[in-house]
Amino acid sequence: MLAQPDTPAVNASRDAVIDIDPGASCLEIQGLSLAYAGTPALSDLTLRVPRHRVTAFIGPSGCGKSTLLRALNRLHDLNETVSRRGAIRLEGQEIHAPEVAVAELRRRVGMVFQTPNPFPMSIYENVAFGLRLQGGLRKRQRDEVVEWALRSAALWDEVKERLGDSAWSLSGGQQQRLVIARTLAVKPEVLLLDEPASALDPISTLKIEELIRSLKSQLTLVLVTHNMQQAARVSDYTAFLHDGELVEYAPTDALFTNPRLARTENYITGRMA
Amino acid sequence: MDITSETHSQHISKQFNQELEELKTHLMAMGGLVEKQVQEAVTALLEGDSRLAERVRDNDNAVNDMQIKIDDECTRVLARRQPAASDLRLVLAVIRATSDLERIGDEASKIARNAMALAEAGNGSKGFIEVRHISEHVRKMVRDALTAFARFDIDLALEVVHEDEAVDSEYTTAMRSLMTFMMEDPRSITSVLSVMWILRALERIGDHANNLAEYVVYLVKGLDIRHTDPDELDDEAIKRRG
């Protein structure tokens, strides 16, 4: 069993969706509904994501978990067919508010994708990409941040001798950690991970999972995964989504040993509904 | 959520269904064997049949073998299937149950050894009434606990938990009367001590049956009620819990 961290105050509830104390939550989603060209993808979702914890979204394909994750840093802005209702608040502030610049929001809420996507440049330049966009750093400072980010992503020792090499020369697992380092370099408050290990071998997967757990002290992590064992291994809280609805949201230990609802039970134990 | 005895046969993987089904079947077989051991040990005592007692003692090896076999199967399921939720609880309950059944088996062979000693000494049947009474009670508990396990029957399991209290008080009463025997007739001390051992073993069997019943509650409701005073258990709350 996981060593349960000091749990944020959870209002004792018989409900299948636990209520995180607002003071301990980082992201707050309220009544969120989302549709692609009229087809609903998320319906009336309400939950709070606790600060400095790993929260996993699980559910079958098409349940809306990736859609939810992408909504958290407004990646849907690019798609004109997406319509949205409801609120998403980051540390109390509505992320769709007109005074929130989307670029600034995305720096605060970083995202790592399923397939490692390093840019066509050197390892160093990949990590420095976000810093250069912000500008204002001297080379010395930038070097320091790059090293810090690579160390945080547990990649420094593997690449410190070849920072000038193409990022595409790294292995898949290293590429994914590089992408995480690249995201860390801009010091986000939240890190969204969209199936970060689904394209990797088991050892690389374990390294990523270890990294996720070690990053908890610095930021809030939200993980979307198909792999229930992975959610069970790394997350503190797990939300089970089905058909665009939030079915059950509970501390991971509770959800994986004794789910409240039959739908959750059937999904995590691999039964036919 | 509530689970039933059918819950474990609805997996997408038929192989997994079969493995869990086998676990349950083997546990029931072991339970049946242990129950028979207890019954024969008590019969050997009451009828002074030392040959039967000997057989009970030797049969304990079979019980131990079954425990090892079922534990192996559980290990395999854990390693290969990484069960979650009710599946995980089933495997854990089975592992724990085999351990308790094995202890019941041990207690039965302890009774059989004492029965052999008493048969050899051949004197008196003081305390046999109490033994018969408590043994019947305890055997019913074991049977009910196994039935509850087989049927995922939470009501029956809670009944067993409460039954244990009755056994404990009967045991205290019996011990008190046996003490009286010893004080009245110091020559019977050796044989009465043996009977006291037997009663103690029966009381322990009751405790193990109680454990089995608690595992059923864990299995069905995901609630751990071990180390909880049965008087404080809110049965209705447990049954309502979804």
Place this chain on the structure above:
Amino acid sequence: MRRVRGEGPWAWLAAGSVALSLLLLVALLALLAGRGLAHFWPGELVQIELDDGSRFAARPGREERSAEGVERLYHTGNREWLGTPWRWVEVARIVEQRRPAELVIVERRRWGDFIGRVAGLEEDGVALDIDDEAARWTALDERLGRLARLREARDALRQQEVMPRVRALAAEQDVASRARLEDELAAANAEVLALQARMARDRVVLESVEGERLALPLEEVLALQRPNAMSLPAKLGAWGERAWRFLSEGPRAANTAGGVWPAIFGTVLLVLLMSLLVAPFGVLAAIYLNEIAHQGRLTRLVRISVRNLAGVPSIVYGVFGLGVFVYGIGGSLDEWFFSEQLPSPTFGTGGLLWASLTLALLTLPVVIVATEEGLARIPDHQREGALALGATRLETLRRVVVPMALPAMLTGMILAVARAAGEVAPLMLVGVAKLAPQVPVDGEFPFLHLERKFMHLGYHIFDVGFHSGDVEAALPLVYATALLLVMVILVLNLTAIFLRHHLKARHGALPR
């Protein structure tokens, strides 16, 4: 090669068509290389005596079978006496055939080749008294060497002394300076004339086997060979020298002799200019279509139209170029900026600029389609990765998308170059010239003369092959030029392929 997978006629049919295609390609290249390269080989000369007692010297060529028997074509040269440098002879009439070592073939500045003997040398009109054959050859070689040095000195003098003063004179206003410059120019010109006089001193006396004599100024001699007396290395050397002159010199004798340097230069320059014009337009259009435009019905329509444009016959582009670029834009330019030169047009006639623009238009669809396909192959998560770091769409495009699509853009350029370098039809309408020995780049401001007409290898082939009076002389040149055109396209393509490979190697394969 692996064994053909699968049984049955389909596999054989497929493999057969591959083999046939390869065979045809190889045959094409072999034909071009064989015929083209053999043209420069110093083949042996023969002296023939016919049954009627007449004699002639010639280089034998191909044979043809007719009703009267086998006839052989001889290259006799000596056009001034024989009227034509070619002669068909019935093989049966040949009585004697010898290969005298002293037979020479002289490539002359005018009148084509001379075939015969060297009878003597003259200096300042006085015959030199050298009887010994070997000594005569040494003296001839000496004089040829001296002539080359004199020519070099004269050209240098023209380049360094005469031309700068001509230019300075054109710009100078001050009377005193003008007078001084004119004096200096006269002095330089006098020096040039003196050198030319020295060059004209030597003459070689040639005698044909029929007995005609000719005193030829050495200056008129481009090459003088005794093929029958040459060793194999000497022949190889002579072959290389002729091939090099073919590459490096301008054409002579109405394109039937001399080299193709202006055509090579024109072709390469045209393709480079075309690339410079088409690359930015094509790439920007593709980026707009794929990355920026709303992906609706209109975009789809535009895309389909662009793809269809690739199939429009090239002559149509030529007509468009003539109408719009040459007459429309060029005509207007002339009216606005070059009116003092009218009615002689500057931009209002075909030229390098209009030809490049027409070819750029012709290859634009290819570049757009290739670039678009490259852009479409870049996975969306690459773009999202940059956006998720707070990059704007422009930053994403510039720093992530375009670098990843570069190899595809280069592929588009390769295809465009391959298509453009081989186009002749539209060029005939918009600026190619039959003869333009002046290349469009020189030392004169503005150095690159976009309004000039230019020569082109493809058009040169067409012109030499079909518009020359001397078909027998033109044919080998057609082959050689065709081979050269293939080579030029190959080199242009290889350059682009190398560039693309280099780009790919920098970042490894595209991750999927």
